[in-house]
Amino acid sequence: MKEQYTPPTIWTHDAESGGKWASINRPVSGATHTKILPVGEHALQLYSMGTPNGQKITIMLEELLALGKSAEYDAHMIKITEGDQFSSGFVDINPNSKIPALVDHTPDGAETVFESASILVYLAEKFSALLPEKSTQRTQVMNWLFWLHGSAPYLGGGFGHFYAYAPEKFEYAIDRFTMETKRQLDVLDKQLAKHEFIAGDEYSIADIATWPWYGNLILGKLYDAKDFLQVADYNHIQRWAKAMLARPAVQRGCIVNRTWGEAWEQLENRHSAEDIDNVLALKPV
Incomplete structure (x- = not known):
C-alpha cells in the first residue's frame, strides 16, 4: 500500500x-x-x-x-x-x-x-x-453567468484535471468532483426543462458562456467522459447543447485559435471572415 x-x-x-x-x-x-x-x-x-x-x-x-x-x-x-x-x-x-x-x-x-x-x-x-436591458431579465442572465463562473472551475480544474490530466488517478478526488459535476448538470437540466435557454426564453451571454463547458461535455467533446458521467440522461441539456451547436456562429467560433482536431476544426489565427470560411470549407459534406 x-x-x-x-x-x-x-x-x-x-x-x-x-x-x-x-x-x-x-x-x-x-x-x-x-x-x-x-x-x-x-x-x-x-x-x-x-x-x-x-x-x-x-x-x-x-x-x-x-x-x-x-x-x-x-x-x-x-x-x-x-x-x-x-x-x-x-x-x-x-x-x-x-x-x-x-x-x-x-x-x-x-x-x-x-x-x-x-x-x-x-x-x-x-x-x-x-444582454437584456430590462432589470429582471438582465438579472437572470447575470445570475447564470456568475453561476457558470463559480461552477466551471469544479468541472475543469476539478473533474477534468483529476479524471483526464493528473499524473495519477486518485479515487477520492475523482469521486468528489464527479459528484459535483453531476450535481451541476442536474441543476442545468432542471433549468432547461423550464426554459429554452439558460436564463429564460432569450438567447444571451449566459448561453454563450455555458455551452463551451457544459455543452461540449454533454456532447462528448470534453474529457472523453460521456459514458462515465452518463450524459445521455440529461435530456434537456442535450436538446439545448445540440441547438447551440446548430448555430452558425457557434460553429465558426469553435474553430478559432485551435491547432488540434480535424483540419476543418483548426484556425490558429483569425483576421477575417474568409479565414473561417476557408477552414469550414474543408468539412466533409
Missing part, C-alpha cells in the same frame, strides 16, 4: 510532480520573458486559445457579426502549453496570465479587458446585444 501523504509544515514547489502542466505551473505571477503581442488591423484584438474559456469570446464575436454589428476582430493564438501567457506583452494586458484577454482600440485609447465574463459583458454592452 502506498504511504499516505502528510502535508509538510511549509509547502514547497515540486516542479516534477505537476503532470501535464508541470512546465508552466508556478506559484508566482508575472512575466517570464519579453515578447510584444501582435496587433492586427481591427479595433478588437483578442489574445486567446480555443479552450472552453477561449471559445466563449470567439462565439460571442461571431454572434455579434451575425447580428450585423461592427465587431470585426483579429484573434491571435496564445499557446498556453508553451507559456505564451507569461510573455511581457500578455502580462501587460492580463496580470493574471490567463486567456482570454481583449484589447479594444477605441478613439479614446486602448481598453484592456480580461476574465471571460468581463469580456462578454463588455462586448454585450458595447454592441447592445445578447
